[in-house]
Amino acid sequence: MSQYYTAQRIRGLYEPDSKEPFKLSRSKIDLFLECPRCFYLDRRLGVGRPPGFPFALNSAVDALLKQEFDVYRANGAKHPLIEKYGVDARPVSHKDLDKWRHNFTGVQFLHEPTNLLITGAIDDLWQNSKGEYIVVDYKATAKAEEITKLDKDWHKGYKRQMEIYQWLLRRNGYEVSDTGYFVYCNGKADRESFDGKLEFDVTLIPYKGDSSWVEKTILDIHKCLNDGKIPEAGSDCDYCGYINSVKSKE
Incomplete structure (x- = not known):
């Protein structure tokens, strides 16, 4: 058994009769939207999907960006990327x-109708001249084309991620701008040599979020967890598709 995976968990499972709030992360909300079956198996029955290995390079980019923006936050100054794109914002302390x-931990909010404790960890927080908080998320990849917009199928998950963060901050009583930003770092593979360093093109991509779907989704998740039966798989779930194909060969 891999050190990264426990096939059958016994902790952190949803119990319908429990009075304690049940913690539900942003990523698990996205799992439910992708495949209710995988979500139920994970949160109710303790059988989660086998994880991919950690993206260590992405984590390094994330950590370095936080350190870099924190320097400007401490000085109350705009980052050059914000200046370049003419954005009315600066990194803000809180x-x-x-x-x-x-x-x-992340940003947390107890959804009292369901007793679900919704959580999500943001990358950065900016503020505009109107005093509104701006959610910022860092992304790192390596694509041949320049990344200037979120128009790929997998970007839908990025957008939902932003919207949940906005929803969480609003539920905590903060004024939050509808527009958040993705700091997108695209690794360059067209250099003549590596020389022990990887260079990136960094773009700032605005996204106007709409979190109106979150409330209904939380209610749907609560209903799913209390239903007592395994739901149907999501139509595009590769994991369930794999399991079904294996079963057909047995």
């Missing part, structure tokens, strides 16, 4: 920012 960035 007493809870470190907690909001941490994967095991």
Whole structure:
């Protein structure tokens, strides 16, 4: 058994009769939208999908970006990327920012009708001249083409991610701009040699979020968890497609 995977968990499972709030992360909300079956198996029965290996390079880019923007935050100054794109914003300090960035805490809100504790860890927080907070998310990849917009199928998950963060901050009583930003780092593979360093093109992509779907989705998740039966798989779930193909060969 891999050290990264436990085939059958017994902790952190949803219990319908429990009075304790059940923690539900942003990524698990996205899992439900992708495949209710995989979500139920994971959160209710303790059988999660086998994980991919950690993206160490992406984590390094994330950490370095946070350090870089924190320098400008401490000085109350605009980052050159913000200046380049003419955005009315600057990195802002907040007493809870470190907690909001941490994967095991994040921004939290107890959804009382369902007793689900919704969580999500943001990458960065800016503020505009109107005093509105701006959610910022870092992304890193290596594509041949320049990345200037979110028009790929997998970008839908990025957009939902942004919208959940906006929803969480609003539920905590903060004024939040509808427009968030993705700091997108695209690794360059056209250099003559590696020389021990990887260079990136960095673009700033605005996205106007619409979090109106979040409330209904939380209610649907609660219904799914309390239904007592395994739901149908998502139509595009590769994991369930694989399992079904294996079963057909047995």
